[in-house]
Amino acid sequence: MDIFLQFDLPSILLGSLAALACGLLGNFLVLRKQALMGDAISHVVLPGIVIGFLFTHETSSWAMMLGAGGAAIFAVLLIELIRRIGNVEPGAAMGVVFTTMFAAGVVILEQTGTAGVHLDVEHALYGNLESAIWLDAYSLSDLWNWQVLMTLPESIKQLFVVNMLVIVFIVLFFKELKISSFDPLLSASLGFSPKWLGLSLIVMVAIAAVAAFTAVGSILVIAMFICPAATARMLTDNLKAQLFISGIASLSAGLFGYLLAAFGPGLLGYEFSVSAAGMIAVVAGLQQVLAMLFAPHYGVVMRRRRQRAHASV
């Protein structure tokens, strides 16, 4: 039991919390057709993280978070600038900015000799979910012990705070987000600027991406911004229901993804475990595939069946 508490539980918590923060915000990105903003942001934070690290020489420091947040906002502004001034198509502007900033991150990383010692690009892509450990936990009752809870890894606590922030943001601005996502013109005419809401959404996305990025890597972040929200979108037309479903999908991907990664190969008789961040993203993708095929109303299989029923009548 204590092995589970000390090694598996922190990783599950970390993965699920990262998934939840990104998955909830992803709903609005998917609805606004900005799904790839999550992709772009999770790439551009790399130079920010590297520069933050160079200042403090500590991993998982607040300087890194700050650098990453700054990089994300800088990237959003740069994309907007290139789009406006250069009259470049949004997707292309995004592509120019995020590849360049990622490249800059890679070059700084290699040039300053930090690569391989504390940070490396593979780490940034894959994350390091398995390294979360909670050595002070010995029994289940520790889960209710505040003092022991405070010894949870720093990154879990950070993600917990970020999750709270995300939930508060969505609850407070639910109406505004809803209207501005579906009908920006109506939102503008009712007096809340879709531009500012869009920017604050992007800032929240950046915060969630940065917090999750250092823990679970950029690929899981991208997957979580899109897959749970897309899964929920296949299942319902109601935004509140969509948010709930995406939250559940994120948590279950975090849980089952980790369990599969840690114990799946063992069940098959192999002795190794596979990348947990990767497996969580795979599970999220599989959930989406299932939803796309078998969703009661919008699923491909169900629609085919309905069409056939229509045709036979």
Added chain:
Amino acid sequence: MEQFFAALTLSAGYNTALVCIGAALLGAASGAIGVFVLLRKRTLISDAVSHATLPGVALAFIIAQVYFDSGRSLPVLLFGAALSAGLGVLAVDWIKTHTRLTEDAAIGTVLSTFFAVGMVLLTIIQSMSIAGQAGLEGFLLGATSGMLKSEALTIAVAAALVGLAVVLRMKEFSLLCFDESFAAACGYNVRWLDRTLLLLLLGIVVIGLKTVGLVLIIALAIIPPVAARFWTDRVPVLVAIAAGIGASGSYIGAALSASAPNMPTGGLIVLVLFSFFVVSLLISPVRGILAAALKHYRFQRIVHLRQGLLAIAHDEPVLEPLTRSILRRGGFMGGDGQPTVKGQSEARLIERDQKLWNLYREMHPEESHALADWSLKPIGEVLPADTVRVLEQELSPHVVRGDETSRGGAA
């Protein structure tokens, strides 16, 4: 620095030269294909393509290693990459057409899920503890340092072939980008053309994996066309410029990375390309910022000069500082704010011009709307001589009757 120039002039050893030339060909081909992807507004599909190569590479490595004991063979790995990337493109298309999700969500899903599968497979490879797996890391960010002669040659030849295919299919692709339904009406198989375009893109991504790495290869297909777009509006020229930018950026980037240890090739190439983009954004004479600012400045001068002269003609004081300074610099106004003789005569001319323009607008309201900057140029420069003559004849009785001429005459 010396090493950089040596690499740049192809004199830093046979291998380095081959790598640089291969990178240049790759850049040229990807710039050319990128133009059409950009014009079709599907730039970010290349992101899905590049990430979707990872599971193919990993799986090919495992299969080749287990069954043939030759996991590092580049053609096998690239074949695997191409297969899974193709699957990724089909998946994006399927999601887009068969579900309610939009293309960006489809791209995001495919790229993250495929890449995640690749990550899982990579951890399996790590636990297989086979020698030679270090080469796989190079696919993420590109590594040219350990490249074999035969590999560099394969890349160069394949890139040249893709580039050639783009040039040969240029007409069809332009048609597809600008008017899909017309292309279909002309008898082209639009679906197949679209697939060909994506297939060529896929080819470039796969070829570039080893040099630039899968995270950054898409920059090669995005940045050169976007930069080239600032310089021209014609497709063949666009393709040529994009290919040129891609080639020179990749060449310089590869030379730079050959000259310094530990410098990732892909990152350097992208940074060099971005600097080309910034230069284009700033100084391109067609759509650059500098050109736009210059145009704005000229336009502003013309408007201010004309308004100032009209004010002089109407004996109104000119108070606006910019107008005053423009008038003074042109010698139309003295230091005391009074119009000079030259200013008076020029003002007469402009006033008459303005009257002709006003009359023209009254007589042909619909046509004058079509002229973007009517009344900013002398009317004789814009309209044909006979139209102007008709206008003048029309104008003269009004002018005689009106009191404006008498005032003008007195001055």
